[in-house]
Amino acid sequence: MEGQEGPPRVCRDDAPKLLAALKEMKEGLDHVRGKVEALTRKVKKNQLPTSCGIGYLEAKHHLLLSYCQDIVYYLLRKAKGLSVDGHPVVRSLVEIRLFLEKIRPIDKKMEYQIQKLTNAADGAATQEKVLNAETKNKGRHQDDEDPLKYRPNPDMMDTKSDPAGQDNDGIYRPPKFMPATMDDDDKRLKQASRRDKALTRMATENPYIKEIIDDAADRPEEWKETAGDESREFTKYIRLREKQEKQEEELFTRAPLTKRDKQTEKRMRTQLHGLRGLTDGFDLGMNMLLDGDKDNDVGSREPHVKSGGRRKHQKGGNKRKRH
Known part of the structure; x- marks a missing residue:
């Protein structure tokens, strides 16, 4: 009986988590289904070429597709009450999630290039539609051509439109661009590592902290000259x-x-x-x-010797003067 009550008990324990995951998954699937159906219709009508694309985006799409498949299989096992401990699907989910996290800086760097190519493709498609419409109108009205359409039209002249927020005082003000920063995890990790290295260097240069570290490591005391x-x-x-x-x-x-x-x-x-x-x-x-004491004794004797010498020298000098 206990073995039979095991799977239902597991289902009851994981039921709230499963219901929340299924609800979130259903909302995401409804959102994705609308976009996929629109893209599928364009591909079937040859309006959206899929060849000669960006290889990076194709690889990322394959990763996302594999990730979605693994999530569906994971939820299927949870719904059946089966255990997922040590199952390969968990390892696959972790690996794909790690890949997606590691390529985030590449997404930031290629965002401008992808947006530029997308705008160019949209502009080419719009220009092609305009040319096709003009060709049809030209073929339809080529017989009854109106010569008055070649007259000057003031409405077609290019007028200088004042930018929003610019004062009409005749003073030129350069445009202000907001600096764009890239929030990369690698940048924050590098800054934290650089800060830790600076603190470590300052600590090792401090003699008091160095002495504490040497005492904690039982290093021999260093004697300096x-x-x-x-x-x-x-x-x-x-x-x-x-x-x-x-x-x-x-x-x-x-x-x-x-x-x-x-x-x-x-x-x-x-x-x-x-x-x-x-x-x-x-x-x-x-x-x-x-x-x-020795210096005092020597100092007391030296003046007498010098004075006697001076007297003898003076007497000798006087004698010489008499001669």
């Missing part, structure tokens, strides 16, 4: 140099240095030596404090 935090320019220069060295190792060739690269390297070296020299004054001050 520079004093203080490195500047952003210096970090960028180091990163470019590492990338260049990696390329040189892969290609087994030395990359030539430009004049600008040499100037940048010289400036970085100057900044690096300047940071290293921050501790030189501290060492010199400590040495002066430690050797202060």
Whole structure:
């Protein structure tokens, strides 16, 4: 009994979803049937040539037709109460839907070309109808031709029509075109990826965040010879140099240095030596404090020696003057 009550129970559970899908499908079929019948009549009357068309549209029509067939078969299995888990029709529906989603950018790019060809075909058909009507009228009234029709007709003159919204003040105003944007998923994905890369680069350049990342990854602590935090320019220069060295190792060739690269390297070296020299004054001050007593002793003795020498020199000078 339980096995017999299984399929009806499945039907009762999926009945609301099935009814909603059938209602939506019926509305779509009514809309499509009206268009297909009109196109079929034109094709049967040779009013709508189907050869030498756009191959992309033909492939898309085949995809849509296969998608509709799979949907009908899917609804048929659901209506019979059969399971669709793991059925090939589900995989086929997913693949076709994926194809249709992936070709959306192509539809946007080919929309102008398709519209242009459609307008050209409509214009040619309209022009052909006008020519046929004129030919019939000409054959019908060629005997009773009226010579007054060749007189000037002011109504046939081309008049300049003012565009809508233009002021009659004699000032030229260029037309304003609204910028058209293409909402592509790829563009948004690229922007999101570019934004994530920028945030990652900013995070890695920050010394505090870099220290946190190193602690989380259990990396060994790095000791540097520079004093203080490195500047952003210096970090960028180091990163470019590492990338260049990696390329040189892969290609087994030395990359030539430009004049600008040499100037940048010289400036970085100057900044690096300047940071290293921050501790030189501290060492010199400590040495002066430690050797202060010795310097005082030497300084106290030197003036006496110099003064005695000066006196002897002065006496010797006076003696020379006496002679």
